[in-house]
Amino acid sequence: MSLSKIYKLHLSPDRGFVKRMRNLLGFVPGNIALYKMAFRHKSMAVLLKNGSKSSNERLEFLGDAVLGSVIAEVLFKLYPYKNEGFLTELRSKIVRRANLNQLGRKLGFNELIDFDAKTVNVGSHQSSLLGDAFEALIGAIYLDKGYDFTKSYITERIIKPHIDIHTLELTEVNFKSKLIEWCQRQAKEIAFEPIANADGDSTKLFSVQVLVDGEAIASATDYSKKNAEKLASEKACEVLNV
Amino acid sequence: MSLSKIYKLHLSPDRGFVKRMRNLLGFVPGNIALYKMAFRHKSMAVLLKNGSKSSNERLEFLGDAVLGSVIAEVLFKLYPYKNEGFLTELRSKIVRRANLNQLGRKLGFNELIDFDAKTVNVGSHQSSLLGDAFEALIGAIYLDKGYDFTKSYITERIIKPHIDIHTLELTEVNFKSKLIEWCQRQAKEIAFEPIANADGDSTKLFSVQVLVDGEAIASATDYSKKNAEKLASEKACEVLNV
Numbered sequence: 078m079s080l081s082k083i084y085k086l087h088l089s090p091d092r093g094f095v096k097r098m099r100n101l102l103g104f105v106p107g108n109i110a111l112y113k114m115a116f117r118h119k120s121m122a123v124l125l126k127n128g129s130k131s132s133n134e135r136l137e138f139l140g141d142a143v144l145g146s147v148i149a150e151v152l153f154k155l156y157p158y159k160n161e162g163f164l165t166e167l168r169s170k171i172v173r174r175a176n177l178n179q180l181g182r183k184l185g186f187n188e189l190i191d192f193d194a195k196t197v198n199v200g201s202h203q204s205s206l207l208g209d210a211f212e213a214l215i216g217a218i219y220l221d222k223g224y225d226f227t228k229s230y231i232t233e234r235i236i237k238p239h240i241d242i243h244t245l246e247l248t249e250v251n252f253k254s255k256l257i258e259w260c261q262r263q264a265k266e267i268a269f270e271p272i273a274n275a276d277g278d279s280t281k282l283f284s285v286q287v288l289v290d291g292e293a294i295a296s297a298t299d300y301s302k303k304n305a306e307k308l309a310s311e312k313a314c315e316v317l318n319v
Numbered sequence: 320m321s322l323s324k325i326y327k328l329h330l331s332p333d334r335g336f337v338k339r340m341r342n343l344l345g346f347v348p349g350n351i352a353l354y355k356m357a358f359r360h361k362s363m364a365v366l367l368k369n370g371s372k373s374s375n376e377r378l379e380f381l382g383d384a385v386l387g388s389v390i391a392e393v394l395f396k397l398y399p400y401k402n403e404g405f406l407t408e409l410r411s412k413i414v415r416r417a418n419l420n421q422l423g424r425k426l427g428f429n430e431l432i433d434f435d436a437k438t439v440n441v442g443s444h445q446s447s448l449l450g451d452a453f454e455a456l457i458g459a460i461y462l463d464k465g466y467d468f469t470k471s472y473i474t475e476r477i478i479k480p481h482i483d484i485h486t487l488e489l490t491e492v493n494f495k496s497k498l499i500e501w502c503q504r505q506a507k508e509i510a511f512e513p514i515a516n517a518d519g520d521s522t523k524l525f526s527v528q529v530l531v532d533g534e535a536i537a538s539a540t541d542y543s544k545k546n547a548e549k550l551a552s553e554k555a556c557e558v559l560n561v
Contacts, residue, residue: 146384
């Protein structure tokens with residue numbers, strides 16, 4: 078083990094954090110500040126000298142892109158005869174916010190994320206804190222270790238142990254049922270409403286909004302009412318982290 | 320120069336294509352079949368033994384993701400104090416289909432793409448043939464040469480000579496004006512129509528559709544009518560490659 082690693086793990090003031098990272102990641106981070114940033118929620122943003130605020134949101138932007146690219150390649154190679162529509166849909170099933178939140182929970186992010194408990198409810202279904210931090214972590218690994226390293230981290234330590242791609246492939250998520258069941262469990266009222274406008278013109282397009290306890294959560298437009306409801310439900314599931 | 324390169328450039332049956340690729344890319348491709356596939360439009364798809372069809376669409380899926388990731392990093396590093404909202408918006412300005420089509424045109428893709436002229440009109444504004452092939456080319460380079468190579472190709476040979484990021488940053492695209500001007504130039508009639516449904520409920524949400532020569536092109540929903548029109552215009556510009 079290099080002297081720098083020994084220092085980081087046993088002597089530095091960050092040694093507690095570094096050990097946790099080593100256990101989580103399977104390697105000792107190079108640039109520790111990046112990993113600390115990945116777990117800093119915007120409610121705990123640090124004010125920089127130039128007046129801008131620093132939290133994990135920029136790393137999340139980067140990590141989201143790197144993750145999308147790695148998953149694209151994994152699927153491209155895993156399904157050599159499937160078309161791009163299939164690949165796009167399967168990727169979006171894998172990186173759904175609800176899945177990434179669940180992943181963050183399994184990886185123990187609850188105890189790692191630095192957030193303001195007075196303003197943020199980490200247990201709330203509305204919160205995407207865990208999934209956001211997961212993406213930010215991918216951004217941090219990428220900046221610290223490069224693309225190929227990040228790709229093997231994602232395939233070996235995330236996909237293989239935690240994501241069952243073939244099951245996801247076969248799962249046709251019925252977002253409308255999912256949303257209705259969730260509302261029942263949460264004792265919330267759900268309604269699908271056509272969106273109406275002043276003019277009475279009837280057209281070929283249907284617009285629908287989803288209301289949960291009377292609050293408009295999402296809307297969608299399609300040539301069939303059924304599809305508009307399906308699309309609006311999918312958006313609502315995303316918003317509510319169902 | 321290696322023997323393999325000499326063969327590819329001067330002796331192989333593909334030498335004409337290989338020379339064009341060398342001029343376009345600045346390097347001699349390794350796996351030539353990948354680059355040929357990148358320029359194969361779906362109208363010329365090859366039927367594989369297993370019954371699936373092969374064109375540049377799968378490479379486009381992969382290249383789109385790799386391009387998104389490279390641009391994310393470029394912007395992340397170029398604007399260290401900007402938030403993720405700024406970065407997301409600027410990236411989407413850079414990779415807009417109309418921009419990628421224009422890039423493909425500048426790079427001379429017109430003469431490279433293998434498409435069925437009987438069914439596809441490459442000059443049509445509806446066609447995203449050029450931009451799609453550009454993304455597919457990025458996918459091919461990635462599979463052939465890896466991420467770091469692709470990243471320097473994009474930054475050195477695409478961004479530096481062809482994309483003025485700072486100008487794009489300052490350009491607030493007014494999609495509604497853009498769409499209206501385009502329709503005037505093309506002598507097409509444009510109309511924004513509220514989307515109405517059977518029920519007469521009035522809600523807080525506005526849904527608007529854009530009609531060009533009476534045909535519904537795109538729609539959007541927002542809490543303000545102005546914003547709904549703006550969003551619908553943006554979608555219509557994307558669909559029409561304006």
